[in-house]
Amino acid sequence: MKRYAIIILLVIVAAFGGLLVFCESHDNRTADSLSAYCRIDFQGLRGSDGTATSAKFTIWDTRYNGEKPSTHLKLYTDDKVWELTAAVKQEKSGLWQKTNVLSVFLPSAALSAIADAKTVRCEFSYPNGKTIDLPLNAADLAYWQDQVK
Structure with a gap:
């Protein structure tokens, strides 16, 4: 009976440890572009004459820890830095x-x-x-440029 209890305990510890390792690796994942790391959306906004007047940029970053990101976001266009303030909200997306x-x-x-x-x-x-500091891939950059022209 003790042997079965020890085996069950080891299985539970191994499963919980595996879950922790998975969650930690997901929150510390690597990628070569922003859209490979998280879901993004970019919409050019146009005035009544059809010219681009602004754009809305949204990022959805799914994580296992409960931290909210800073509201400070930087956008780099070649060597120019655009320091922006983002609205941040957190949604529950799974267990x-x-x-x-x-x-x-x-x-x-x-x-x-x-x-x-x-x-x-x-x-x-x-x-x-x-x-997180990642570039747009070529397809995303072309899409953004099309949205602001």
Whole structure:
């Protein structure tokens, strides 16, 4: 009987340990582009004459820890830095998962910089010191540039 209790206890500990390792590795995942790391959306906003006046950029970052990201978001267009303040909310997206939603409106001055940029990167961070700093891939950059023209 003791042997079965020990085996059951070891299985429970191994399963819980595996879950912790999975959650930690998900929250510390790596990627080569922003859309490979998280879900993003970019919408160019147009005035009544059809010209781009602003853009809305939204990030959905699913994590297992409960930290909310900082509201400070940086957008880099080539060598220019756009320091922006994002609206941040957190949604429960699974038993242990939470999705942090960062939304920001870009100023009209940033639109021409995006249209002419060879690279665009986004940077945001969490209170634990984790910083996500990733570029757009070529397809996303082309889409953004199409939205602001």
